[in-house]
């Protein structure tokens with residue numbers, strides 16, 4: 417019977433263990449934490465958005481490291497090969513067989529009907545139990561090497577011998593969940609190339625351009641002049657968001673933007689952070705443009721404001737905007753009484769991107785094991801001296817947007833890696 421050791425009991429590790437055990441392998445999962453699936457429990461605000469029915473699923477992962485190229489077809493092709501072997505339907509079927517009922521929200525976003533991530537973890541653990549998978553907690557893997565045809569997986573107290581290993585150690589996002597980046601070190605220790613690791617799916621830090629200063633009729637606003645965006649902190653509004661790097665449009669999406677003390681947040685901003693962090697790493701000038709009234713053209717807006725001004729000549733611009741923008745944004749937009757300038761600012765409110773939040777505050781990492789190291793048919797390392805070593809989940813250089821894409825990658829890559837670890 418083939419012996420498979422899986423490192424990490426997160427989403428991809430549990431799926432790899434199920435796939436390997438279903439192929440008849442003797443499977444042991446080594447997990448550094450006291451409990452399994454700590455990150456899985458946090459997902460989707462503890463509701464677990466486990467996948468997405470998006471018909472263009474593959475395209476969402478294919479983001480280029482070089483912002484000038486925008487898309488990376490090789491990455492899209494890699495994901496496609498893996499997801500075609502274990503698709504969204506296969507994933508939903510497996511969860512259904514395990515007794516999980518799911519439902520769609522926002523059209524395509526899939527959640528368990530219980531609205532609780534612990535239901536997802538619960539059914540996976542029951543399936544692992546049914547398949548007699550051995551789970552070892554408080555067991556951090558510190559190194560991997562090979563003696564003849566046997567892989568040796570070292571922990572502080574023990575060395576596990578096996579035919580194949582699947583590395584499912586996650587990224588560096590939210591290290592308190594156990595994914596503290598040690599997986600990258602294990603891969604580097606084996607000689608694999610690991611690309612730069614950056615926080616992604618997170619809020620952005622921004623500043624206002626010099627020519628846009630807030631309306632300062634109150635003491636509070638005067639104090640805030642040094643941190644102008646804080647005037648709008650807490651404001652939420654629907655906007656069309658566009659990210660430009662060195663003047664070139666990188667990505668655009670409509671959604672709810674939330675203003676923070678020093679920047680912007682919200683799902684749409686998390687998605688844009690994947691592009692921003694890569695462009696900033698290349699030293700590019702990154703600007704975020706917010707269209708704060710996306711349903712109205714600039715011409716319509718300016719003519720509406722002009723009409724209002726004629727009707728209410730004694731009103732200040734700030735007063736005219738009362739029924740048009742949330743109060744926090746009026747403070748930012750109406751820095752003078754210039755109606756045309758306000759019209760331009762509302763339709764193209766520019767922010768200078770300074771950075772994104774850190775690894776403690778991101779949902780995934782951009783970067784990971786270089787895809788050239790891996791065979792998408794098996795998730796096994798291509799190099800002859802690493803035959804029998806497989807990689808799955810976020811540890812590989814794949815990241816997707818919000819909406820269940822990252823868990824889908826974990827399920828699919830985990831399943832493919834586990835299955836082939838048992839078969840190879």
Ligand SMILES: Cc1cc2nc3c(=O)[nH]c(=O)nc-3n(C[C@H](O)[C@H](O)[C@H](O)COP(=O)(O)OP(=O)(O)OC[C@H]3O[C@@H](n4cnc5c(N)ncnc54)[C@H](O)[C@@H]3O)c2cc1C
Pocket residue numbers: 423424425426427428429446447448449452453454455456458459460461464465466467555556557558584585586587589590593594595596597598599778779780808809810811819820821822823824826
């Ligand atoms: C707050 C938050 C919300 C999210 N919401 C969603 C969502 O709704 N939908 C979605 O698709 N994605 C979501 N994600 C992303 C998603 O959770 C991850 O992409 C996914 O969990 C990655 O799975 P993984 O198996 O690769 O890694 P992980 O789930 O991180 O599992 C890795 C495991 O390996 C263990 N480990 C690490 N190193 C070692 C070692 N050396 N030895 C032994 N064990 C080790 C860790 O303790 C951990 O248990 C969210 C992420 C966060 C942080």
